[in-house]
Amino acid sequence: MPRAARPYTTMNEPLTWILAGALTVGVVVLLLWLGRRRQQRARDAAARREAQRMALEQAEHASRAQRVATELERQTARAEAEHMREIETGLAQRLAEQRAAETALEAERARAEQEEALQREARAEAQRQQAVADEARRLAEERAEAERREAERLDAERRAREEAEQAEREAQAARQAAEAAEARLAQERADAERRAREAAEAAARAERERQAAEQAAREAAAREAAAREAEAAAEAERQAAEARARAAATRELRADETLVLVADDSKIVRVKISRLLAGQGYRVALADSGEQALELMAAERPHVLITDVEMPGIDGFELTRQVRAAAATAELPVLMITSSDDKQDEARAAGVTQLLGKPYSEEALIAAIEAARLAVRVPA
Known part of the structure; x- marks a missing residue:
């Protein structure tokens, strides 16, 4: 797994950034303190020059002012040296702590990688076992399917024998029924011929009656048409009379x-x-x-x-x-x-x-x- 995706590395990155930030802040504080000390020394040098000027003006206090200035400078140098030692000691301790933290992080990363490798091996073993179980289940299913197909084949053969026997019985019954139907058909054919003769006679009678009815209908239609023509002629005559009357009563x-x-x-x-x-x-x-x-x-x-x-x-x-x-x-x-x-x-x-x-x-x-x-x- 890449370093950017390791869980333990991701968890300890904030600690690393905190230690680096603390070291940076310490260095900045040291630089600020050294700057202030330089300013202090500049001010002290100015004070010494002022003291020498005053010593020249006041001869009686020159010796005492010199001693005071010398002592002050000695104490200042000792204080600066002691403070610098304290700062160097703190920086060395912080660097040692940071190296220890980095060492712990590396050890944690190694343990995480080892645990991840063990987990991969466990997953691979589980997959192999699952594959074996799947293969065993597939073989069992294939055997069960083969047994089922064999049972179905035997059952189909049994049903085929039973259906063949049933078909033979039905064929025998059909032959007997055909013989009986043939006898009935001969009788029905004779009856049909008789009924056909009777139907032909009835159709002839119906045709004669239909022709008579059509002749009567044609005569009735002719009478009705004549009546309609008479009515139409009367209506046309009435409308013509009305038109002549309107024409006589109106003009263009x-x-x-x-x-x-x-x-x-x-x-x-x-x-x-x-x-x-x-x-x-x-x-x-x-x-x-x-x-x-x-x-x-x-x-x-x-x-x-x-x-x-x-x-x-x-x-x-x-x-x-x-x-x-x-x-x-x-x-x-x-x-x-x-x-x-x-x-x-x-x-x-x-x-x-x-x-x-x-x-x-x-x-x-x-x-x-x-x-x-x-x-x-x-x-x-």
Whole structure:
């Protein structure tokens, strides 16, 4: 196992880092102390120089100041030497402790590696024993399977013998039954021939009765058709009489009575159609949208509606659908003007009477309006 993955090494790494940190802190403290001692010595040297200056100024105290300075320097040197020995002793002790800790860690790693090797050997031995047990179990299962297949083979042979004996008995019974069936079949064949003769006679009688019934049905249908034709002729005569009466009481709508509503968002188109229709003597109402066209129709019902397909809001198809949905305008002729050739199906579904493509001829527009006008009858 790599060192980074050993459990005991991982457990003792914090101790190693603590010892290294403690040693580092000790070294830093020693350096700081030495720095302070150098500063102290500098200050002491300055003090000595000041003492010498004072000794020159005060001769009577020179000797005593010199002795005091000498003694102070000697004591300071002894203190520094003693402190340095203490620091060196502490560092040596810490280094010895760190080496002992490292030695203990190495021993712990060796024990862990030895224990891991023993565990690997134990696992390998357990796997070998498991493999032996699996092989023994497989052999036992194979023997049991072979014994089971042999027992099944013997049982299949026994059942085959029993089935063969049963089949022989059934074949004997079948032969006996076939002989009896053959006798019954001969009797049934004779009975069938007799019944066939009787059925043929009955079918002949039924055919004669069917032909008679069909003849009666044809005669009844002819009488019913004649009655329906008489009723239809009477109804046609009545409707013709009513039409003649209505024609006598009504007249064709004049051009100056015909109101044409033009719905188009283009002012140019509205003016053009208005001038054309006014020149033919028609009354004209103009709407620039589908909504305005519905408002005008609510005030006065027109006789013809001319609409564009594409308009803001309610377009031509929706306007036509709403016109067809209202009972008062359900039969109103609607002429739609479009520039597209693929609007036939949608126009037919909406209920447009006639679709005019752009450009359209004025004669075609006038002819369409005239056809719508002539279809309207007003009281005479």
